[in-house]
Structure formats: structure tokens, C-alpha cells
Amino acid sequence: MKIIEVLASPGLTGFYFDDQAAIKAGAAHDGLAYKGEPLTSGFKAVRQRGESISVILLLEDGQVAAGDCAAVQYSGAGGRDPLFLANEFIPIILEEIAPKLVGQELDSFQRLADLVEHSVRPNGERYHTAIRYGVSQAILDAVAKAKKVTMTEVILQEYNLPLVLEPVPIFCQTGDDRYDNADKAILKRAGVLPHGLINNVETKLGPNGELLLDYVKWLQKRVKELGDQNYRPTLHIDVYGTIGLAFKDNVERMVDYFAELEKAAGPLHLRIEGPMDAGSKQGQIEQLKALRNALRKRGIQVEIVADEWCNTYEDIVEFADQQAADMVQIKTPDLGGIQNTIKAVLYAKKLGIGAYVGGSCNETDCGGRTAVHVALATQPAQMLAKPGMGVDEGYMIVHNEMNRTLEILRHKEKSKTHSQDAFWW
Template structure:
């Protein structure tokens, strides 16, 4: 089966692009927007609509496979590629990719994905991570359609993995509406919650972490009072380095505080993502190592999740090899081709580190669906419900794609057994 055409369409994501530099410099919120001028190149406002591009590959039998190019909320900073605007990148897709991909045989996802993920443009540069992300989604879908199989089955066969037989735990992120959206998550029985978006010391963590401690205590009480019998979710808090800021990056002070958080959420398991931001990959690894040693000395049962400075496949391998975290977040758009996300999950699992197949609120329903297939083929510890910050939509898209695919896989298995 060959590819005979490439079509694109500009779209919207489930959230927004935010100029992180401008916000850190003190941009003031005004309703759902921000006052002031943007700082990061490419931005025309501090908060602007998230944009995506759908890449559709037409197969010679008329089937159409597609994937969505999308980038993270805080684009253009921290070593990431520039702001991803459809008007700017649609022509690049047609000029650089279309001539090379049309006519290609769809016999192997892994080889074709690696080729285009590593492709060098005529200007000598690699493709934008968002393009590599969406293009490889489309390639996976195309190979699956050519073989009349699910995307999960293609991955499992090519990477020699076992398909999941039960749902992968879904992680719901509440955004700033961290009380109401917890109630929604509890009602729907989400296995991992709430994220919490704890990205400000003064307003969200509090002096000596008291605001977050109060929130953690409320969270525990809310689950016990409102959750169904036997409901025992993992508490996963993303603190964006604020604990380090509040405790001057002192491992002892941070460990003691994390011990208080553990007590606040008992009997539920606690994961804390990004406890500090040391400013570099090397610094972050050293800081996490010092904190983890302190936690072990004090026998504090909290799982530490690496996020800051752990962006690419190479970063993830280095963090895993250093043994400085219990889990790594695999931010799928930042890794470019989904072949890299697949390899990242498998590498973490092989080396005894939890794999969190994450991403961003600023993706689309299509990129989420493809990530579900990656999860079902690689069995990560958890998968992020995305896109958006509304909870309901992300949970629905993630949960329903997983249930549909599991039902299809069970039906295929039963059919083969009955033959």
C-alpha cells in the first residue's frame, strides 16, 4: 500500500499558547487573558489561541490516515522550538515533506517514522517538533490502515511488546479550578489526580508550603467522603519547582515538607512532579539525587517525578540512567516523532522507572487518541487525559478511545480462538 497524496488543514488545539517569559516577568491576569506586551518571539499576545495542523495521508485504496501537529502551551522557551503557527508551517509541510513521502510504501512504521523524524530540510535544519509529532502519528495510522489493524497492534508487533488487556490508569489535570475539577474526577473514578497546577509560591504553595498542605488535606477528605467504596486514587501533584523556591533548594527542608504532604494525603499514594528547578539538566539531576537520598534516609514514601529539564529522549535516558527519580514524564510533543515517545516508555520500564505518558493541555483529540494506542502497546504507569483543562473532555477522549480499542482487541482475540 502506497501514499498517493498529502493534504493539510489548519486547526485549533484544546488550550492556548502562553508567553511564559512575559508571565514570569509579572504580566497581570485580566479575566482569562493577560495585560501587557508579549516578550517571546512569535507571540502577538501573552495568551493566544493554540494552533494545530492536521496532516492527512491519502492511500492508494482511498483510505485517509491522519495525525495532528501540536506544540506545548509554553512554546518558544526552555530550548523548545519556536511558536507553532499554522500559517507559517503549512507551506513547509507541502514543500519539504510532500515530495518525499508521496509514493512511499507503508510496510513498516518504525523505519518510516525514524526517517522523517530525523529528516533535514533544505535549509539544513530539522523539522519543527510539532510537525514531526503530527507526521509520525499520520504514518502510524497509515500503516495500521494498510494492514487493517489497530495502531496499537502495529506498535506491539514492531517493538515486540505485549498489548494491554486492562485500561492504563488515566491522570486527570484540574488546572487552576483545582477544587471543582477534583469533584468531577472523583465522580468519574479517575485513577490518578489532580495535578493541581501549583506554579506559584505565594498564591498556590504558600509560605512554608501551607496552602498546598491545606489543599492536600482537603483533597484526602474529599476523596474519602465523596468517592465510591474502594476508590483509592494516586495523588499526583505538579509543583513546577515551587517547593525548591520555598525551601531554598535545601534537600533536608524539602524532604521534611514532602513528609508532611505524605501524612496529609494518607492513606493515598503521593507523587510529586518537579519539586525544584535547578536551571539545567546536569543541575536538575544533581538536585533530584540529593533530595532522593534525603527521602530514603528519612524513609519518606513519596514518588518523585522528573519533568523540568527532562524533555527529549536523550534527556529521559540520562535521568533514568542516573537513578534520580521514581517516574519520568514523557512530554510527547517535545519528543517530536512518536517513535521517540514509544522508545522512552520502553526504556523507562526496562530500567525499573515509572513511565508517565504525558504531553500538554495544548494538544488535540487526535494526538490524544494516537497516544492511547501507544499506551496500550507499551503499558506505561499512567497516561495523561488530554487535551484541555476542563477535565471532562480530556477524560472522555482518553477513556473512550482506550475502551474502544480494548473491545476491538478482545473481539479479535475471541475470533481467533474460535477458529
């Protein structure tokens, strides 16, 4: 089966592009928007609509495969590729990527994805991570359609992985609506919640961490009130380096604070993402490792999740090699082709580090569903409900795709068993 044509259509994401530099510099909320001038190149406003591009592959037999190019909310920040706008990048896909794919035999996801991943533009630059991300999704879908199997099965076959017929815990993020959206996640029985968006010391963490501590106490109480005795979600909170800021990166003071958080969360397990931002990759590795070791020495079981300065596959390898965290967030769009997400999960697991197939609220339904197949095949510790910040929509997309796929795979396994039994004598 061959690819006979490549199309591209502009789309929207489930959230927005935000100018992180302008927000950190004090841009104030104006309803859902922000006041002030943008500071990051390419932005026309501090917050603007998220854009995507659907890459559509037409196959020889009339089938159609698709994947969505999308970039993270804070594009252009922290060493990431620049703002991804559809009208700027559709011509690149049609004029430069399409000729590489038309006529290709759909015999191997890895071969075709790597063909795009390792290609360079006529000016010698690599293709934007969002392009590599979306094109690789479309290739995976196309190979699955050519072979008449699920995308999960393509990954299992090509990476020689065992089939595990169990769901992967889904992580819901609340955004700033951290109370009502936490209720939604609890009512839906999400496996992991709430993210929380604790990105300001004064208004969200508290100068001595008191606001977050109160929030954790509320979460523990709310799970008990709205859940049942068998529901024990993991609490996973992203603090965007604010704990380090509040406690001036003093490890002993941070450990004392983590002990308070653990007590407040009990009996629920707690993870803290991005406790500090050291300002460099090596600094982040060293500080996270020091905090992790100090927590274990005190017998505190709160897990540390690496996010800042851990963006690419190579970064994830380095953090895992250094045992700098209990878990790494694998931000799918930042890694380019989804084959890099697959490799990152497998590498982290090999070294005993928790793998979290994350990404961004600023993705699409297509990207969320593709991530489900990556997760089912590679079995990370958790995956993100995406896109969006509303909980209901992102959780529905990911949860339903996971259950559909598991039902198909269970049926196939049952059919194999029945077929074997029929010929046994």
C-alpha cells in the same frame, strides 16, 4: 498500499499558547487572558489561541489517515522549538515533507517515521518537533489502515511487545480550577489527579507550603466523600519548582515537608512533579537524585517526577540512567515523532523508572487518541487525559478510545481462541 497524496489543514488545539517568560516576569491575569507585552519571540500576546495542523494522507484504496501537529502550551521556553503557527508551517509540510511521503509503501511505521525524523530542511535545520509529532501520528494511522489493524497492534508487532489487555491509569489535570475540576476527576473515577498547577509560592504553595498542604488534606477528604471504599486514586501534583523556592533548595527542610504531605494524603499515594528547578539539566539531575535518596532514607514513599530539563528522548535516557526520579514525564510533542515516546517508555521501564505518557493541554483530540494506542502497547504507569484543562472533554476522549480499543483487542483474542478450539481434535 501506498500514500498517493498529502494534504494539510489548519486547526485549533484544546488550550492556548502562553508566554512563560512574560508570566514569570509578572504578567497579570485579565479574565482568561493576561495583561502586558509578550517577551518570547513569535508571540503577539502573552496568551493566544493554540494552533495545530492536521496532516492528511490519502491512500491507494481510498482510505484516509490523519495526525495532528501540535506544540506544548509553553512553546519557545526552556529550549523548546519556537511558537507553532499553522500558516507558517503548512507550506513546509506540503513543499518539503509531502514529496518524501508520496509513493511510499506503508510497510513499516518505524521506517517511515524515522525517514521524517532524521530529515533536515534545505537550510540544514531539523523540522519543528510539532511537524515530526503530527506526521508520525498520520503515518501510524496509515500503516494501521493498510494492515487493517489497530494502531496498538502495529506498535506491538513492530516493537515485539506483549499484548496486555488492561487499561492504563489516566491522569486528569485541573488547571487553576483545582477544586471544581478535582471534583470532576473524582466523580469520573480518574486513576490519577489533579496536577493542580501549583506555580506560585505566595498564592498557591504558601511561603511555608501551607496552602498546598491544606489542598492535599482537602483532596484526601474529597476522595473519601465523593468516591467509594474501592476508589484509591494516586495524587499527582505539579509544583513547578516552587517547593525548592520556598525552602531554598534545602533538602532536609524539603524532606520534612514531604513527610507532612504524605501524612495529609494517606492512605492515597502521592507524587510530586518538579519539586525544584535547578536551572540546568545536570543541576536538576543532581538535586532530584539527592532529594529522592533523602526521602528513601527517611522511609517516605512520596514519588518524585522529573519534568523540567527532561524534554527530549536523550534527556529521558540521562535522567533514567542517573536514577534521578521515580517517574519521568514524557512530553509527547517535545519528543518529535511518537516513535521517540515509545522508545522513551520502554527505556524508562527497563531501568525501573515509572513512565508517564504526558504531553500538553495544548494538543488535539487526534493526538490524545494516538497517545492511547502508544500507552496500551507500551504499558506506562499512567497517561495524560488530553487535550484541554476542563477534565470532562480530555478524559472522555482518552478513556473512550482506550475502552474501544481494548474491546476490539479482546474480541480478536477471543476469536483466535474459538478458531483454535474449532480445529482441535
